Amino acid sequence: MMSDILGHLNYWLATLLLLIGLHGMLIRPNLVKKLMAMNVMQVAVIMFFISLAVKTGGTAPIELHGDGHTTPHAAAYINPLPHALMLTAIVVGVSTTGVALALLIRIYRYYGTLEEPELLQRMQE
Amino acid sequence: MKPLFGSVVLDVACRLSVPFIILFAIYVIVHGHDSPGGGFQGGTILAATFILIRMIRQDVKPWGLDRTGALVLACCGLLLYTGIGLLSFLFAGNYLDYGVFPLPLEAGKIRFMGSFGIEIGVSMGVTGVLVLIFDALTEEDSQDDKPGEPT
Amino acid sequence: MTAHAPVLIVVIPLAIAVLVPLVSLRSDQWARSLVLLALLGAMTCAAIALAQTLSTGPWHYHLGGWEPPWGIEYVLDPLSSGMALLISAVAILVAIYAGPHLSGWAASRSGLFSSLFLLLNTGLLGMVVTGDFFNLYVFLEISSLAAYALLASGTIQATVATFRYLIIGTIAATFYLLGVGYLYALTGTLNMADVAARLPAVADSSPFIVAVIFIAVGLSIKAALFPMHGWLPDAYAYAPPTVIGFISAVMAKVSVYALFRVLYFILRPAEIVEQTLTVLSWAAAIAILAGSLLAVAQRDIRRMLAYSSVGQMGYIMLGFALGTRAALIGALLHMLNHAIMKGCLFLAAGGVQWRTGSCNLDDFAGISRHMPLTMAAVVVAAISMIGLPPTAGFFSKWYLVTGAIQVHAWVFVAVLIGSSLLSAVYFFRVIEWAYLRAPECSATSAIRHQELPVQMLMPILLLATSILLLGLFNQTVISHVIQYALPQGGF
Numbered sequence: 001m002m003s004d005i006l007g008h009l010n011y012w013l014a015t016l017l018l019l020i021g022l023h024g025m026l027i028r029p030n031l032v033k034k035l036m037a038m039n040v041m042q043v044a045v046i047m048f049f050i051s052l053a054v055k056t057g058g059t060a061p062i063e064l065h066g067d068g069h070t071t072p073h074a075a076a077y078i079n080p081l082p083h084a085l086m087l088t089a090i091v092v093g094v095s096t097t098g099v100a101l102a103l104l105i106r107i108y109r110y111y112g113t114l115e116e117p118e119l120l121q122r123m124q125e
Numbered sequence: 126m127k128p129l130f131g132s133v134v135l136d137v138a139c140r141l142s143v144p145f146i147i148l149f150a151i152y153v154i155v156h157g158h159d160s161p162g163g164g165f166q167g168g169t170i171l172a173a174t175f176i177l178i179r180m181i182r183q184d185v186k187p188w189g190l191d192r193t194g195a196l197v198l199a200c201c202g203l204l205l206y207t208g209i210g211l212l213s214f215l216f217a218g219n220y221l222d223y224g225v226f227p228l229p230l231e232a233g234k235i236r237f238m239g240s241f242g243i244e245i246g247v248s249m250g251v252t253g254v255l256v257l258i259f260d261a262l263t264e265e266d267s268q269d270d271k272p273g274e275p276t
Numbered sequence: 277m278t279a280h281a282p283v284l285i286v287v288i289p290l291a292i293a294v295l296v297p298l299v300s301l302r303s304d305q306w307a308r309s310l311v312l313l314a315l316l317g318a319m320t321c322a323a324i325a326l327a328q329t330l331s332t333g334p335w336h337y338h339l340g341g342w343e344p345p346w347g348i349e350y351v352l353d354p355l356s357s358g359m360a361l362l363i364s365a366v367a368i369l370v371a372i373y374a375g376p377h378l379s380g381w382a383a384s385r386s387g388l389f390s391s392l393f394l395l396l397n398t399g400l401l402g403m404v405v406t407g408d409f410f411n412l413y414v415f416l417e418i419s420s421l422a423a424y425a426l427l428a429s430g431t432i433q434a435t436v437a438t439f440r441y442l443i444i445g446t447i448a449a450t451f452y453l454l455g456v457g458y459l460y461a462l463t464g465t466l467n468m469a470d471v472a473a474r475l476p477a478v479a480d481s482s483p484f485i486v487a488v489i490f491i492a493v494g495l496s497i498k499a500a501l502f503p504m505h506g507w508l509p510d511a512y513a514y515a516p517p518t519v520i521g522f523i524s525a526v527m528a529k530v531s532v533y534a535l536f537r538v539l540y541f542i543l544r545p546a547e548i549v550e551q552t553l554t555v556l557s558w559a560a561a562i563a564i565l566a567g568s569l570l571a572v573a574q575r576d577i578r579r580m581l582a583y584s585s586v587g588q589m590g591y592i593m594l595g596f597a598l599g600t601r602a603a604l605i606g607a608l609l610h611m612l613n614h615a616i617m618k619g620c621l622f623l624a625a626g627g628v629q630w631r632t633g634s635c636n637l638d639d640f641a642g643i644s645r646h647m648p649l650t651m652a653a654v655v656v657a658a659i660s661m662i663g664l665p666p667t668a669g670f671f672s673k674w675y676l677v678t679g680a681i682q683v684h685a686w687v688f689v690a691v692l693i694g695s696s697l698l699s700a701v702y703f704f705r706v707i708e709w710a711y712l713r714a715p716e717c718s719a720t721s722a723i724r725h726q727e728l729p730v731q732m733l734m735p736i737l738l739l740a741t742s743i744l745l746l747g748l749f750n751q752t753v754i755s756h757v758i759q760y761a762l763p764q765g766g767f
Contacts, residue, residue, distance in 0.1 A: 018454075022447070025443050025447060031439060034443050035443075038443060038446050038447075041446075041447070041450055042446075042450060045450055045453050045454050045457065048454065048457055049457050049460075052457065052460065052461050062159065062160055062161070063159070082460070085410055087163075087165060088410075088414060089413075089453065090165075091165055091251075092414070092417045092449075095254075095417075095421055096417070096421060096442065096446055098254075098258040099421055099424050099425060099442065100439065100442055100443075101258075101262055102258075102261055102262065103424075103428050103435050103438060103439045103442065104439065105262060106428070106432070106435050107432065107435055107436055107439065110432045111432070119436055120436075123433050123436055193301065196297055197298060197301075199294075200294045200295070200297050200298050201298075203294040204291065204294050204295060207287060207290060207291040207294070208291075210287065211287065211291070214277070214280060218341055219280070219283070219337065219338055219339060219340060219341050220280065220283040220287060220339055220340070221339055221340040222340050222341035223340070224341055225341070
């Protein structure tokens with residue numbers, strides 16, 4: 001049981017962050033909190049992917065003194081592919097946050113509030 | 126955005142650090158192939174320069190990059206990216222196939238030059254976009270952004 | 277150049293999308309012509325791809341010259357090139373339709389609008405042609421972000437509705453990415469064909485079940501399947517009329533296509549897919565009923581059409597989930613038909629709003645006197661949505677009902693027929709108000725209520741004519757295109 005938890009700490013971390021993010025997005029009424037929870041949820045997935053790349057005893061996938069002709073011993077390096085994928089995912093997260101912030105500023109300038117129940121009520125009128 | 130600060134200390138610190146930040150950004154962009162870095166990261170650091178100056182000296186007209194300039198920079202960066210990709214069509218390769226460029230270098234270095242061009246395009250795009258985001262979020266209530274009347 | 281058609285489908289709209297803001301600084305007219313040229317280019321490449329894949333089979337295009345599974349590849353077969361053709365054709369019509377709206381804006385705003393529209397097209401076309409799981413996620417997010425920006429650019433209520441759509445859409449994309457992460461952890465590859473090849477070794481493990489569920493839930497949220505459809509009515513009801521015709525016609529469908537592609541072409545042999553499809557079929561049936569029932573209660577025509585879209589997505593999902601040949605043909609035919617019908621209806625509703633300033637059903641009274649051609653198109657589209665011959669809607673529903681009968685799913689048959697009756701209720705109400713009620717008589721309203729300008733009228737009439745043509749020639753379409761789009765083996 002303990003080895004189940006300790007051996008899979010990265011998955012527990014990703015699950016915890018995912019649930020925190022989902023809770024924030026669905027339960028919290030403030031729109032800015034929803035946005036921050038969205039970022040937390042994206043970080044959860046990023047952590048999950050990056051933890052997939054780890055190997056015991058592996059080192060960072062950077063060739064420090066290679067001459068470009070000998071093939072590196074690939075098994076000694078951790079997997080660089082999830083890192084590259086997560087760069088893209090981080091950029092996607094930043095862009096989504098940018099769009100969301102622009103929307104929030106527009107909403108705030110018109111309504112003066114960012115609480116969802118109040119907003120919905122004023123939208124119906 | 127009203128200037129919250131305005132002291133000599135901040136001004137001097139900003140003047141001293143901005144050249145080094147720009148240099149570091151270029152270093153990160155160029156060394157993206159062989160060490161952590163690349164277009165996205167370097168572009169973000171470069172955008173941080175512009176944002177730093179905007180935060181400290183708003184009385185100066187937008188230093189270096191106004192809205193049109195940022196838009197042009199972003200678009201040119203992305204056009205560079207797609208241009209390099211489409212360039213390989215001329216040499217009978219697939220899209221983004223750097224290996225077919227007829228440069229007088231060895232095979233690995235040709236692919237490196239192609240990636241390098243792409244990274245420059247990406248960093249230009251990222252810089253322009255981040256400066257645009259910052260400007261859009263901090264501008265005063267401008268006239269052409271009035272939301273339409275609710276239906 | 278035609279050898280590069282698969283990548284040009286995506287790259288032409290992308291390159292022009294970043295060119296348009298620069299050009300619009302100079303001249304607005306050139307920018308708009310560039311948009312049409314880009315979409316025409318994409319449509320030509322899609323047509324070339326469709327012709328080629330119908331004759332010689334799937335077309336694999338390796339990006340960057342790297343062989344799969346190390347590189348990203350674009351895979352075109354009749355299904356994806358047909359979808360690409362549909363997306364670009366609807367995009368051209370909507371770009372023409374949006375012309376009069378754009379002339380009233382400042383050059384910078386219309387340049388940015390055109391650029392976002394082309395980026396939306398890039399994302400959707402990319403989702404359709406790609407053969408790599410992570411590439412699908414990237415294009416999904418590109419199209420979603422462009423859609424958020426476009427949908428929010430109307431009134432302030434559009435912005436609030438779009439913020440909710442943004443949150444829910446990001447949850448969906450994150451779930452999809454998590455599912456892809458599990459698949460990558462199990463199979464070690466992101467290439468769709470390679471995952472299909474490595475499937476037998478991992479198909480029974482629990483991470484695989486989790487992966488399939490996450491991917492299915494993520495794409496279903498984007499496709500507005502009940503009970504995750506909550507974002508759609510508000511987002512579509514308040515959306516600016518320039519883009520809603522395109523987004524309603526195409527966006528949710530591409531997510532359904534992606535789900536179809538993943539579940540049927542790649543992951544099919546796994547057991548969990550059967551159970552997922554069963555759950556999806558029940559959710560789709562509830563969606564059909566819920567969408568139709570909620571649509572009856574609406575006074576605003578755009579909100580009514582939005583709830584009707586929820587129901588129609590249910591039809592398509594039900595056809596995919598039933599799995600028989602007739603049901604799949606019905607689902608694919610309904611994807612084509614619904615894009616044209618819903619596009620026509622939303623464009624006409626936008627046209628009425630352009631002339632009268634309101635989309636409320638009460639203000640539709642007697643409008644057929646002032647806008648006869650537009651209302652004629654609405655009648656044709658409404659009859660097709662209800663499902664009466666000889667319009668296209670009848671034939672797709674016929675195939676869906678046939679497919680449901682083949683698996684003895686009598687509940688689904690009842691749902692399909694019942695919802696057609698319900699849609700008759702709310703669509704006939706529109707026709708009744710437009711044709712049989714007396715118009716309000718005031719001199720000012722008579723001056724403003726004329727027929728739409730040609731640029732807006734022509735796409736509406738073209739779509740209405742296509743509905744009739746598709747109905748008459750549906751056998752040709754099925755036998756020449758759609759039956760080649762079905763997954764091979766096992767029917």
